[in-house]
Every structure is written in C-alpha cells, then in structure tokens.
Amino acid sequence: MSRVRTDYEKTLWRKIVRFVNGEKDLFDEQSGFNVETEELEDRRHRNFFEEAELNKKKVQIAELIEERSEETEQRAVKLYERFYRLFAVITCVAIIAILLVTVANLPDYGDPDNPANNEVSKKYIEDGIKDTGAVNIVAGMILDYRAFDTLGESHVLFIAAVCVMILLKIDPDSEKGKRFISLENDRAYEPKNDPILVWATGILVPIIIVFGIYVILNGHLSPGGGFSGGAIIGAGLILYLNAFGFKKTERFFTQKTFSVVSVSALLFYSISKTYAFFTGANGIHNIISKGTAGDIISAGLILPLNICVGAVVACTMYSFYGMFRKGGL
Numbered sequence: 001m002s003r004v005r006t007d008y009e010k011t012l013w014r015k016i017v018r019f020v021n022g023e024k025d026l027f028d029e030q031s032g033f034n035v036e037t038e039e040l041e042d043r044r045h046r047n048f049f050e051e052a053e054l055n056k057k058k059v060q061i062a063e064l065i066e067e068r069s070e071e072t073e074q075r076a077v078k079l080y081e082r083f084y085r086l087f088a089v090i091t092c093v094a095i096i097a098i099l100l101v102t103v104a105n106l107p108d109y110g111d112p113d114n115p116a117n118n119e120v121s122k123k124y125i126e127d128g129i130k131d132t133g134a135v136n137i138v139a140g141m142i143l144d145y146r147a148f149d150t151l152g153e154s155h156v157l158f159i160a161a162v163c164v165m166i167l168l169k170i171d172p173d174s175e176k177g178k179r180f181i182s183l184e185n186d187r188a189y190e191p192k193n194d195p196i197l198v199w200a201t202g203i204l205v206p207i208i209i210v211f212g213i214y215v216i217l218n219g220h221l222s223p224g225g226g227f228s229g230g231a232i233i234g235a236g237l238i239l240y241l242n243a244f245g246f247k248k249t250e251r252f253f254t255q256k257t258f259s260v261v262s263v264s265a266l267l268f269y270s271i272s273k274t275y276a277f278f279t280g281a282n283g284i285h286n287i288i289s290k291g292t293a294g295d296i297i298s299a300g301l302i303l304p305l306n307i308c309v310g311a312v313v314a315c316t317m318y319s320f321y322g323m324f325r326k327g328g329l
Contacts, residue, residue, distance in 0.1 A: 133290030133299040134220040143225075143302045143309075147273045154269065154309055157316040158262050165255075168323045194243075201243035208236035216310040220299040226309025233310065234317025241318075246326060258315045265308035272301050 107114045124141055132140030142150045212232030219225030241249045279286040291298030 129293050132302060133293055134302050135293055135299075136220050136222060136225070138223075139220045139225050139302055139306065140299070143220075143305045144300075147305065148277070150305075150309065151266075151269055151273060154266060154312045157312055158266060161258070161262070161316045161319045164320060164323045170326075197243050201239055205236050205240045205243075208239070209233055212236060212310070212314070216306050217296065217303065219306040220302045221294065221296070226306040227313055229306070230310035230313025231317060233314040237314065237318040238321045241321070246322070253318065258319050261311050262315050265311045269305055269308045272304065276301055 124137055124145070128137045128140045129135065132144040134140035134144070209232075212229045214229075215224035215232060216226055216229030219229065237249070237253065276286060276288065278284070286300075288300045290300045293299075297303070
C-alpha cells in the first residue's frame with residue numbers, strides 16, 4: 001500500500017499541472033501555492049467584512065438609541081408645556097375669581113358711610129401726629145401706617161435698576177466693550193465740553209444736592225421726603241455727568257457704590273420696620289422714641305427711612321441714565 005504524501009500541493013509535478021491549467025505561475029513562489037496562506041488571506045477578508053458589518057450595526061444601534069432619547073425628551077417637553085399652560089390657566093382663573101368676589105363685596109363707590117371716606121382719613125388727620133410723631137401727615141402715612149407698601153415700592157425700583165443692568169450692561173471683554181474702552185474718553189461721540197455748561201454745573205450741582213438733602217431730612221416736617229429728595233439728588237448727579245463725563249463721576253459713584261448704598265438702605269428699612277411692626281402688633285414697648293413733633297430729630301423711624309428711600313431713588317435714577325447712555329456705571 002502506497003504512502004500518502006502530505007506535501008502533494010508543494011511538489012514540482014503539482015506546480016507544473018497547475019501552471020498548464022493556467023491556475024498559477026510556475027516560478028512565482030510568493031503567489032500562494034500555499035493553501036494555508038490563501039485560507040489565512042480569506043479569513044482576513046472575512047474578518048474585515050464582519051468587523052465592518054459589526055461597526056455598521058453599532059452605529060445603527062447608537063442612532064436608534066439617540067432617536068429614542070430625543071423622542072423621550074420631546075415627550076417630556078410637551079408634557080411640561082401642557083402642565084404649564086393648564087397651571088397658568090387655573091392660576092389666572094383663581095386670581096380673577098378672587099378679585100371679582102372682592103370687588104362684588106366692596107361698598108358702593110362714593111358712599112359717605114364707607115370706611116375709606118370717614119374712618120381712615122379721620123384716623124390719619126386726628127391721630128397722625130400722636131401715632132407717628134410726624135407733622136407731615138403724608139410722610140407719617142407712607143412711612144409708618146403703610147411702611148411695608150413703601151418698602152415694596154423701593155424694592156421695585158432696585159429690581160428695575162438690576163434688570164436694566166442685566167439687559168444693557170456692556171461686557172468689557174466683548175468686542176463692543178473693548179472698542180468702547182479703547183476710546184480716549186466716554187464723550188468721543190458727543191460735543192466737547194461746553195464751558196458754560198461746566199461753569200453752570202459747578203455752581204448748580206452743589207445747590208441741587210444740598211436742596212435734595214434738605215427735602216429728605218425735612219420730609220417728616222414739611223412737604224417732601226425720600227422720593228422727591230432722592231429724585232432731586234439723582235437729577236443733580238445726571239447733570240454733573242453730562243457736564244464732566246464718566247471719568248470724573250466714577251471718582252465717587254460706581255457700580256459698587258450703587259450696590260452698597262441700595263442694598264444697605266433696603267436692609268436697614270426691612271429690619272427697622274420689622275422691629276417696629278413686631279413690637280406694635282404684640283403690645284411690646286418700642287424703644288425708638290417719637291421725640292417732640294416739629295423737631296428735626298423726631299417721628300421715630302420716619303427720618304432714617306426717608307434717608308433710605310432717598311438713597312435708593314437717587315441711585316436708581318443715576319443708574320438708569322448711566323446704563324442707557326454708556327451700558328455701565
């Protein structure tokens with residue numbers, strides 16, 4: 001029995017037969033008469049295509065997951081929008097219902113027997129000086145009887161100034177901010193300093209500010225107070241700014257000045273009136289004396305509260321003008 005050769009494919013005779021049949025070159029040893037090499041090459045090709053197919057499936061799965069995620073997110077957003085609209089409608093309907101019921105139960109307009117036409121005004125006129133110590137009944141009303149209402153108005157002014165800063169403030173690191181800072185001064189696009197305006201401002205501004213301080217300090221004795229006195233001081237600061245520009249004004253009034261003065265005034269107002277209302281509502285002795293009516297140091301907390309309101313109003317007026325003109329303080 002003949003022996004089976006394992007290297008039959010590598011023999012010369014087999015190479016000649018393959019050459020005659022046109023399968024391989026007789027003298028090309030690198031062309032692959034080796035079956036193992038051909039199988040290895042085929043395996044590599046199969047692995048390559050299998051890997052490509054696997055990667056394709058992975059990409060498809062990732063796209064599918066992302067698509068499902070986007071769909072879930074869109075559903076959540078739509079659900080939130082529906083809830084928000086429903087909640088807004090319910091809230092508006094509730095507020096409207098409350099207001100309608102309140103208006104329906106108000107006394108008739110113009111009725112002389114209404115408390116607003118007899119009791120409230122009578123209380124202010126007859127007991128105003130005794131209760132508040134202020135000769136100016138209006139100051140006693142807005143800074144004592146209705147002090148929290150005035151506190152809310154002061155907060156509205158501060159919040160309005162903050163909102164204007166958020167909307168109009170120019171970022172110094174932005175292109176617009178760098179272009180603005182690169183100018184020689186903040187009045188490059190305005191007329192040059194007018195000698196008459198500068199001379200008149202130098203005389204008028206001190207008078208205006210002193211008059212504003214007088215109106216604030218005498219608000220509990222005569223017509224005036226924090227709102228009107230603060231408006232006068234704010235007008236004086238704006239006039240000074242128009243005459244001398246931001247460079248000189250920033251020596252004594254910056255954004256930090258606005259923040260410190262406004263926040264300090266509002267905090268003092270809140271703490272002091274909270275104490276006053278707490279002691280009054282609970283029958284506790286108030287250590288803050290009302291003084292003698294008509295004296296400059298009198299009316300309890302009305303004088304310092306007038307100062308706080310005036311500071312907030314002056315800072316708000318000046319900050320509004322500065323933000324609209326320059327985009328900063």
